[in-house]
Amino acid sequence: MNSGPRGQVWAHVGQPFDRRAYDVVVIGAGMLGAGCAAALREVVPGRSLLLLDEGGLPNEEGATLLGAGVWDAAGLEGHATELAERSRAELQRWLGDALTPRTLLDFGAERTEAAEASAEVLQAFDDMADWVDPEQLPHVTRREVLTYRPGELTLRLGQGAVAAGADLMLNVRAELTPGGVRLHRLSVTNRHEIVVHETHDITVDQVIVAAGAAGPELIESGLGLHTPHGRAYVQRPRLRQPSGPTSPLLRAGNLLLRPLNGEYALYLPPRSGDPHGYRPTSGRLTGVQVGLRRELLCDLLPRMDALPVLATEALGVGRSLADIEGAWLGLPGGDPQHAPTAEQVTPGVWLLLGGSRTRGGADTLGLGLVRELAEQLA
């Protein structure tokens, strides 16, 4: 790693800022932005680098904190396999013991060679015998995956980038300008309003937009370039069933149940991109208002027969949208199946989009992808 001086950190407007130029600016310190900054310090340590975010590191509202944090390379092919391996090496390097192997029970519909009988396998796990209806999902395959906390990873990546010489600015909203970036440093009034305290224009050779769902809009409003990308609002309902360090993950189709904070969390990728201007609205279950958005409910209800655990009180449905954690995802091409992407939108401007994170998504491929991008910039 770089042995040069640590970068500077600006966390609030009381710390004066007077830089005029950077070689590279990374907008957004989610998992992809922080990972990209860390990779750039290693691949092109000679270039000055600023990593910035509208919130903290990572921002509590971004997609990063809601990610499942599951590295699972099953079913990947071609270049994706290579990216997954590179990501795994990076995850191991940054997380060490905080990268935890767990068993994943995949209740595929198909009977494959490695499949076992669901009923028997579930018996081997405490209290899980009646989670799955073995008549509807008779076969299961087990595999080892790696789990981590995306927020912890992002913090380590960001701190690593600073230790290796990147500058970091938090609480700053960036805008793209031709040839540079405009920085609006934010502060909070005593009435809890977020206001722009000061604005700086800086010139930048290369900008990497890693602003999650806000990325395509930044490019459109700043540079007038239209992109085909979309976004979608996902939620992470909780399943109040106890979990511990050896609890397995369960997958049935595109639904993933992951042990988290002593319970389970439930991940469903979006079905499609949300239309422009869409505001998430919560749904109704037998006439009662619940906090899960309607589309997610429609996706969950038909699964309750095969997964009876979902039809119990353990499923936290809340009363309003705010009761269930949620976040906006940037979807490459508006396609929820799409792998994370890094693309050059115009000379000097790159866009990183994570997509939905489970199965072949940013959790598995992201750190390999940002490493590749850093090498392309070299």
Ligand code: ADP
């Ligand atoms: P990813 O998985 O792509 O890293 P996240 O949604 O977790 O996605 O991260 C995107 C980050 O970008 C968030 O932390 C968000 O605060 C930040 N962000 C979004 N728009 C801006 C902006 N205009 N200026 C600065 N930061 C931004």
